[in-house]
Amino acid sequence: xxxxxxxxxxxxxxxxxxxxxxxxxxxxxxxxxxxxxxxxxxxxxxxxxxxxxxxxxxxxxxxxxxxxxxxxxxxxxxxxxxxxxxxxxxxxxxxxxxxxxxxxxxxxxxxxxxxxxxxxxxxxxxxxxxxxxxxxxxxxxxxxxxxxxxxxxxxxxxxxxxxxxxxxxxxxxxxxxxxxxxxxxxxxxxxxxxxxxxxxxxxxxxxxxxxxxxxxxxxxxxxxxxxxxxxxxxxxxxxxxxxxxxxxxxxxxxxxxxxxxxxxxxxxxxxxxxxxxxxxxxxxxxxxxxxxxxxxxxxxxxxxxxxxxxxxxx
Amino acid sequence: xxxxxxxxxxxxxxxxxxxxxxxxxxxxxxxxxxxxxxxxxxxxxxxxxxxxxxxxxxxxxxxxxxxxxxxxxxxxxxxxxxxxxxxxxxxxxxxxxxxxxxxxxxxxxxxxxxxxxxxxxxxxxxxxxxxxxxxxxxxxxxxx
Numbered sequence: 001x002x003x004x005x006x007x008x009x010x011x012x013x014x015x016x017x018x019x020x021x022x023x024x025x026x027x028x029x030x031x032x033x034x035x036x037x038x039x040x041x042x043x044x045x046x047x048x049x050x051x052x053x054x055x056x057x058x059x060x061x062x063x064x065x066x067x068x069x070x071x072x073x074x075x076x077x078x079x080x081x082x083x084x085x086x087x088x089x090x091x092x093x094x095x096x097x098x099x100x101x102x103x104x105x106x107x108x109x110x111x112x113x114x115x116x117x118x119x120x121x122x123x124x125x126x127x128x129x130x131x132x133x134x135x136x137x138x139x140x141x142x143x144x145x146x147x148x149x150x151x152x153x154x155x156x157x158x159x160x161x162x163x164x165x166x167x168x169x170x171x172x173x174x175x176x177x178x179x180x181x182x183x184x185x186x187x188x189x190x191x192x193x194x195x196x197x198x199x200x201x202x203x204x205x206x207x208x209x210x211x212x213x214x215x216x217x218x219x220x221x222x223x224x225x226x227x228x229x230x231x232x233x234x235x236x237x238x239x240x241x242x243x244x245x246x247x248x249x250x251x252x253x254x255x256x257x258x259x260x261x262x263x264x265x266x267x268x269x270x271x272x273x274x275x276x277x278x279x280x281x282x283x284x285x286x287x288x289x290x291x292x293x294x295x296x297x298x299x300x301x302x303x304x305x306x307x308x309x310x311x312x313x314x
Numbered sequence: 315x316x317x318x319x320x321x322x323x324x325x326x327x328x329x330x331x332x333x334x335x336x337x338x339x340x341x342x343x344x345x346x347x348x349x350x351x352x353x354x355x356x357x358x359x360x361x362x363x364x365x366x367x368x369x370x371x372x373x374x375x376x377x378x379x380x381x382x383x384x385x386x387x388x389x390x391x392x393x394x395x396x397x398x399x400x401x402x403x404x405x406x407x408x409x410x411x412x413x414x415x416x417x418x419x420x421x422x423x424x425x426x427x428x429x430x431x432x433x434x435x436x437x438x439x440x441x442x443x444x445x446x447x448x449x450x451x452x453x454x455x456x457x458x
Contacts, residue, residue: 106380106382107379107380109379128372128373131372132373132375134383135375135378135383135384135386135387136377136378136379136383138378138379138380138382138383138386139379139380139381139382140379140380174382174386176382177380177382177383178382
C-alpha cells in the first residue's frame, strides 16, 4: 500500500513488543477527519458509528501487520441507503478521505458516477466504458449514485447487467485497488440486491441513513448559512423551525436538500427586501441577516403548498 | 562479430537494461501520471526500428490517478499477446510538446531472432543496404 506500510512489513516486531494504538491513531490524522465528520455532519448516528468501527479495524490491522499477523485485507465495499438529501454523497466523499488517511486506498479521490457513465448505448460499448471508469477510480473510491438503475429487469436486452458483471469481477479481484460505494433509496436498492445476490454478498457494509429530525435540520440550516456568511435573526430561526415542521409533512421532502433550496429562496427574498428599501443605508449586519419575513413569505405558510409548484389559478 | 548478443530489440527507454519488473513498471507509470501524461498500451509483432505506429491495445487512458489501472491493462495485453512486443507510452498534451514523451517495452517474445543485413545492387556497382527482421518472414500473427 503506501510507503509506511511497506517499511512496517519488512521489520517484524518481537512477540512481546508493546505497540501503542493511541500513537498510531494520532499519527494517522484520522482523529481530525472523524472530528470534522462529527462537527459538520449533524445526526446520522448509525453512519458515524460504522465509520468509527471501520477506522478502528483498519488501525488495528495496521498494528497487527507490525507483528506480521497477516489477515486478509477487509472488503470495504459499501452500500448507502437512505432517503434523498440524507448526506450519502457527502459521507462518501468523507469516506474516501478517511480511507486514504488510513492507507487503505492510495490516492483517496472519489469518482462519482451514475448509470450513464457505466452503461453503453450499443453492443460492445458497455465493457470499455465501465472499465474506463473503474480504471479512473483505482487508488480511490468509486461512488455509484442511484445504483439500482444499473439493473432493469423489465428489459432483458439491457446492457446494465454486463456492467454489473464487470463491476463484480473488479470488486473481487482488485480489492486492494479500489473501494466501491453504491447509493440509492432503500426500497429500490433492496430490490436491486434481490435480483443481484452476487452484489449483495460482495458488499460487506450496508449502512442506512436515517431521516433528519426538525431540530437537526435547523442545525444543518444554520451550518449552511454560516458557510455562506449569512445568519438567522432570532425570529427568523423560529420561523424557519416552523417552516421545516410544515415542510416535512408535504410531498417531495428531501431532507437537507430541501433545506438548502429553502435557504436559497430566503436569500432571494432577503435581497429583494433590501432592494425595496434601497433608500435606507445598509450595514454589514443587514446584508448578513435573514429576517423572519424572508421565510414567512414562503407559500408553505400561506397556501400550504410547495414554492416550486405552479401558481394557483394559472 | 555480434554486438547485440541476445538480439534484443533496443528501442524506447530502458531497453538496454534487463526487463522491467511489475514494480518498476508501476513506478515508471506513477512518474508519468504525476506529470499529467496520458498513458496507453501498444503491441506489435514487427520489430523493425522504423515501425513507429504500433497497434493500440484499448484506448489511451486519460484522467487516471493510480498506476493499478494501467498495469491491469498491461497484464491484459500480456495475456492476449504473450509473444508480442508490448510497450507503454506516455503522451504529453502540453502545448508545444504534444507528443509521446515516454516509451518503454514491457513485454517481448521469448525468442528474438534479430535482423539480417540485406544488400541490394543498383546501377553503377553501388549497393544499398537495409535491415530485415527474420521474424517478419512469417505472416503477421505467426511470427513468434
